[in-house]
Amino acid sequence: MAGRQDHWNSVYRGRSEEELTWFEETPSTSLKLVRLYLKPGDNLIDIGAGASRLVDALLDDGFTSLSVLDLSGSALDLSRERLGTRGDSVEWIEADVTSWRPRRAYAVWHDRAVFHFLTQGDERQAYANVMAEALQPAGVAIIATFADDGPEKCSGLPVVRYTSEGLAQVLNSLVPGKFEMINSRRHVHITPKGNRQSFQYSVFRRKHP
Numbered sequence: 001m002a003g004r005q006d007h008w009n010s011v012y013r014g015r016s017e018e019e020l021t022w023f024e025e026t027p028s029t030s031l032k033l034v035r036l037y038l039k040p041g042d043n044l045i046d047i048g049a050g051a052s053r054l055v056d057a058l059l060d061d062g063f064t065s066l067s068v069l070d071l072s073g074s075a076l077d078l079s080r081e082r083l084g085t086r087g088d089s090v091e092w093i094e095a096d097v098t099s100w101r102p103r104r105a106y107a108v109w110h111d112r113a114v115f116h117f118l119t120q121g122d123e124r125q126a127y128a129n130v131m132a133e134a135l136q137p138a139g140v141a142i143i144a145t146f147a148d149d150g151p152e153k154c155s156g157l158p159v160v161r162y163t164s165e166g167l168a169q170v171l172n173s174l175v176p177g178k179f180e181m182i183n184s185r186r187h188v189h190i191t192p193k194g195n196r197q198s199f200q201y202s203v204f205r206r207k208h209p
């Protein structure tokens with residue numbers, strides 16, 4: 001996994017925000033979905049957050065219990081520098097999601113453009129196990145990936161593309177009966193260079209044990 005960490009650290013060290021294809025000035029679709037499910041005082045974790053501004057917007061909303069996880073310490077540094085003292089209340093976690101052990105229970109798990117990098121079955125299995133462990137009963141996971149008509153690579157790495165239905169089937173095969181899909185939508189992301197990238201966003205609720 002060191003190779004991947006090096007890849008992502010050099011991406012974030014070597015390029016400005018606007019040079020990252022996945023950059024969003026305002027992460028509108030994520031925000032709309034998070035606001036539907038996150039209540040004041042709830043714990044949220046942004047998985048593979050990179051230098052995303054989702055955490056800024058949620059702090060602006062008044063949410064106080066936010067965790068941000070990424071494999072790349074350089075990405076986390078960018079967000080910490082941008083937020084300054086506003087970021088002091090955020091829990092910053094440098095980790096590979098597939099081998100991370102959650103220390104608290106989350107009401108909302110958000111992942112935009114991370115799960116789709118898991119091209120191996122054992123990585124997807126590990127991710128699903130961690131997600132099931134991290135979410136409180138009735139907690140929700142918002143997972144955004146490239147859609148079936150989206151790009152085949154992201155940041156030079158191969159990805160797996162999904163429809164919402166396909167993602168639900170994969171999740172159910174990994175952790176049978178643990179999640180139900182409660183919402184989904186498609187979104188066309190316009191990259192800073194003006195290219196169109198098709199995403200799907202799916203929301204899964206963790207069933208009561």
Ligand SMILES: C[S@@+](CC[C@H](N)C(=O)[O-])C[C@H]1O[C@@H](n2cnc3c(N)ncnc32)[C@H](O)[C@@H]1O
Binds near residue numbers: 096113
């Ligand atoms: C395409 S970027 C998306 C960043 C952010 N979610 C956004 O929407 O702006 C993918 C991010 O996933 C992180 N990442 C990739 N594999 C990871 C893993 N196994 N565990 C944690 N983070 C990972 C990368 O460091 C990178 O920041």
